[in-house]
Amino acid sequence: MSFLDIAKALIPLLLIVGLLYGALLFIKRYGISVKGKKSSAVSIDVISTQMIMPKKFISVIRVEDKLLVLGVSEQSITLIKEMDKTFEAETKPSFGTEKNNFLDLLKKNLGMK
Numbered sequence: 863m864s865f866l867d868i869a870k871a872l873i874p875l876l877l878i879v880g881l882l883y884g885a886l887l888f889i890k891r892y893g894i895s896v897k898g899k900k901s902s903a904v905s906i907d908v909i910s911t912q913m914i915m916p917k918k919f920i921s922v923i924r925v926e927d928k929l930l931v932l933g934v935s936e937q938s939i940t941l942i943k944e945m946d947k948t949f950e951a952e953t954k955p956s957f958g959t960e961k962n963n964f965l966d967l968l969k970k971n972l973g974m975k
Contacts (some may be wrong), residue, residue: 909922909929919934920942927947933940 894960905924905926907924909924911919911921911934913919917936921932921934923930923932929947930941930944931943931945933942
């Protein structure tokens with residue numbers, strides 16, 4: 863096997879890899895999605911997720927003007943409860959904006975100054 867045979871095999875390989883890399887950069891730059899349109903039509907936000915068992919979670923999701931409480935496991939996603947968005951404003955904790963460290967909070971709760 864000579865150098866010319868190796869070069870004949872590597873040149874097409876490098877050309878194909880370069881074309882694939884160029885296509886990847888083009889797609890990233892111009893934002894072409896797989897479905898053909900951007901997914902900004904529906905607003906979906908994950909508000910909170912809490913693990914209750916290994917590979918089992920409870921998640922609160924905001925979809926448009928609804929809050930959904932979902933049970934998520936490895937095999938399925940189950941709707942537990944659907945609430946209006948107004949419920950979220952009522953249940954938010956009213957903590958101060960100040961950030962205390964653990965020692966300050968412990969002293970405060972123990973009645974120490």
